Amino acid sequence: MSQSDLLELVRFIFDNTYFTYQGRYYRQTLGAPMGEGSLATVLEHFNSYNTHLQFTAEEEVDNSIPFLDIRVIRMGEVLRTDWYNKPSSSGRYLHYRSCHPQNMKLNLVTQMKTRVLRLTHPTFHSQCIFKLKKLFVMNGYPIKLLNKLLCNTSSSPPVEVTMSLNTDAMIDRADIVYATIPYIPVLSNKISLIFKDYKHIKIVKTMKHPLFKLVFSRLKDKEKEEYESGVVYSIPCGSCERTYIGQTSRWIKERITSHKSDARRNLRTCALAIHANNNDHVIDYSNTKILFKEPHYHKRLFLEMLSIAVTDNTMNTKQDTNNLNNIYSYLIELSKNFASTNS
Template identity: 40%
Template sequence: MDFIVDCILGDIPFIIPFLKKYVDDLIAAVPEDKVAFIRDRFNRQHECIKFTVEEETDMSVSFLDTKVMRTPQNRLMLDWYRKPSSSGRYLHFCSNHPHRQKVNMVLGLKNRIQKIAHPTLRHNNLKILFGLMRENGYPEGLLKRLIYNATPSGQPQNGDSGASTSNTQMRTIYSSIPYVRGMTHALVNLLKTPNLHVVSRSEFRIDRLYSRTKDRIDVGKMSGVVYRIPCSMCDKVYVGQTSQQLKQRISQHKSDTKNPNKICALADHVRLEDHVMGYDSADVLEWELNTRKRCFLESYHIKRQTNSMNFKKDIEGVSSIYAYLIHFDLFSESGLSIVR
């Protein structure tokens, strides 16, 4: 877009008072009788790129989330703009998200209004924001403190105000844990260190609420996965991980079983027991591109399999605490009780 705009502006025979761009959206002030000329000039730049024009109506035009208004004195004013199709739905107060995230959303919208809207229009926009947040379940008292509070505390909170300035040169490590109401906040405080920043994340994502719109990838073509291959002649299973496509890793397993020098739990099982693995029944347990996380997930699933043929060294990296939690989880799933 920068290239196109630069090419066109050099050929324009009149002055354009201003032109602003955001990605592929443009707003410009041009003479009233030159609108068609500008549109045609932009559309002639490349046959595959076509522009549409939205002209000023009632002395205003919308641009993203702003409305640019022209006063009778021929000055410009900005207002907060919402499309007529806007549903008014934001993060609901009863949703399973940290309280800080809800507060910061309200403060972010408030600050957006204060930056966009002309001072004479801010109060009315803040009233609209107040009504929208009430419709999304936010308590009236909380909204009054957040929206109509003029103190510096009205800025978004990041929870780092207590960090020591002497540690600013240290490398900061960022991590996240699932949000569980009543538990995550205490864990974040427990894990917090000068160079470790832990935040909570919601597990209720959009991709878990709606069905997939694309065809599923064939299991054999998936890469960066933790997989499981059952034995077709006994109840044993093999759990592994690979950064390659699964079908390539399975081909390597088949080759390993024919090479007595290859040390692998799957190959040893096939050679010693004279069994045949059910390669066609292989399934994917996890998908993870990060190698370290994928290796841990591999150990986790090996530990969960009571009939695993993997070597013991494959789960040496799992601490005793995680091992206990995995076994506890298995007991819970099977409906058994642990007797102490």
């Protein structure tokens, strides 16, 4: 059977489904055809096409069926929802002793409570709160704290509040400057307090987890350096000590090919080609090095200018660092003078 014939057959079945109810005939206008045994037949037919692409179907058991993280329960003609966890669920949440801000842990508890209450019918609220409390105890949360957050507050889901549009507030929000700092217990909170009186500065604490890099290895092979893109790179001269520094969004392999072409055609638009032809020097393309990887274009331009400024004996022209802020130039010069004085 061709694909078009199969689709036509399915379309015919869906458009011509009738059933009887209390002596009257009805035409089904939405959904798949109803009837005992049809689901198993369709499932078997679909799964016969490809052993690597298999469908499953969840059937009602004891008047209930799970859907995502809720269980829909049929009580006569009424449907009610309860909180559901898959058998494979580990019950792990952010541990209380983990290196995270305290407000993040408190918000986790309260937001989980809000989510559970919104998903479930009021008749299941008490047992859901008990179950949630048990899970957080397993994750190291103090019982007194959980009693305060889960049991000593309302068991009703919060009411949605619609806020009126405030143009002045939107303008003020646009003026807020956000700054990120790594989260270090005690120290990060003290730094945040320094900026407490500055309403237009918001400090955001970020989490760094170098442990993940140690515990979880990268199973995929690294890309070859010649296929890296979005990089700042350096190419040395094989005849002198000078180095060319550039940036590209292309593969480094393609950029080197362009440099070779520019040098061969003696183009005056590239400092590397100018240096090679004016001095009759041989460029050592085989020792090209990637200095930085940065996908963001403007950040990559800054890193290129910074690399040119801190590197001695470059082929680059002065124009390549014209957009570098004077404060950076001053700090680089200060650093070079300090290094030469102490050498």
